Amino acid sequence: MSTNSNRPMARVRMCVFVVLVLSQLVTAALSGKPANATSSQINSNSVLVALLDSRYTELSELVEKALLLQTLEEAVSNHNITIFAPRNEALERELDPEFKQFLLEPRNLNSLQTLLLHHIVPTRLGQNEWLEKHTQHTTLSLEPLHLSKLDSTKFAGNAEVVGIDDVSRPDGIIHGISKLLVPKSVQQDFNNRRSLRVISAVKPEGAPEVDPRTNRLKKPAKPVPAGSPPVLPIYYAMAPGPSLAPAPAPGPGGPRHHFDGESQVKDFIQTLLQYGGYNEVADILVNLTSLATEMGKLVSEGYVLTVLVPNDEAMAKLTADQLAEPGAPERIMYYHIVPEYQTEESMYNSVRRFGKIRYDTLHVPHKVTAQEADGSVKFGDDEESAYLFDPDIYTDGRISVQGIDGVLFPASEKTDSKKLDSAKNVDSVKSTPKSRRGKLLEVACQVLGTFGQDSRFTTCH
Structure with a gap:
């Protein structure tokens, strides 16, 4: 310059x-x-x-x-x-x-x-x-x-x-x-x-789980004593998956509690605000204090997280019905959090090597798919997908934030939403929808009709 x-x-x-x-x-x-x-x-x-x-x-x-x-x-x-x-x-x-x-x-x-x-x-x-x-x-x-x-x-x-x-x-x-x-x-x-970034770390002992009834993270299981039978069946231990793909070391962690997870979560939310274009997700993380607190606890316990953050343009396309259900914002955010530490380089190398892969999410048991497309990483199915839009917005060895240009939904929830939309369309054909003002006039006419006074109002006819 x-x-x-x-x-x-x-x-x-x-x-x-x-x-x-x-x-x-x-x-x-x-x-x-x-x-x-x-x-x-x-x-x-x-x-x-x-x-x-x-x-x-x-x-x-x-x-x-x-x-x-x-x-x-x-x-x-x-x-x-x-x-x-x-x-x-x-x-x-x-x-x-x-x-x-x-x-x-x-x-x-x-x-x-x-x-x-x-x-x-x-x-x-x-x-x-x-x-x-x-x-x-x-x-x-x-x-x-x-x-x-x-x-x-x-x-x-x-x-x-x-x-x-x-x-x-x-x-x-x-x-x-x-x-x-x-x-x-x-x-x-x-x-x-x-x-601190180059020190080899102890990997988390298991991915965090979410209770589907309360939409809260389950407490990590107690460590198994030496000589005890394995907790997971051998089928899970032998099943191939994206874990074979190379990924950077997540940074020191484990039972020694090196990190202040709450401060790290605040840092990456502040980075989102300063980066620009991701204010909607930052507002959700700030307002849903239980989610930010749980993420801080996970990082303090030694877990690592990769957050796929939809930009403001993608969040603006969400309908009121998608956000009106109890716990809907939490489920959406949990589906965008991967209990692994992945950067743009590691994810792109994985999809180039293995083709289409599936990452675990905190929205258990749903997984998010990823594949290589146009020299980048594409998440989700072909119908509703999102591309890696702003890579490596925040990376500190424990939390990785990747910006995407769409909101992801599990396949089962997409099917349920389509059925709900089709049912609403059938109901709309059977009966003409009335506005809120029309419903108020209808109630008013019924009340006035009880007292024989509806003849004064032309809107009742």
């Missing part, structure tokens, strides 16, 4: 920032409070506004995503700050994609804030103040930043300063640097998360 293409967007952000500052001044005036230093020093000539309109647009976008504008306003009002801004190329093409994804995940907001605050020193350090060969300064992240000189080259940490005194304003100064500065705490968080 070139600097010229970023200019219009940067100017729009600068205008929005100035409008926010002016609104703060108006609010302070209307409330009767005197304009303090915070409101009076943030103006169009501030170093923060200059950052939004500078060549460091990628850094300014990260500041907005990290919700740090108010924090930086307070810092500017109390200090004359120095910002070490990485150039756009360092954040666009030279940054590790896995590390960038780690920073942009909602659950890692604190790490992103710490990283950005590590680039700001609450002291003005211009070219004239940069005289010694090695100095140490405390940043807004409370972790020190080492400044050094080698011959005529200046360094901030391990990044070369490529734009000394690039932007200078009365309340601060901006130096351009060659790459991103990563504090030790953020690097440690990233290493821990990456190590």
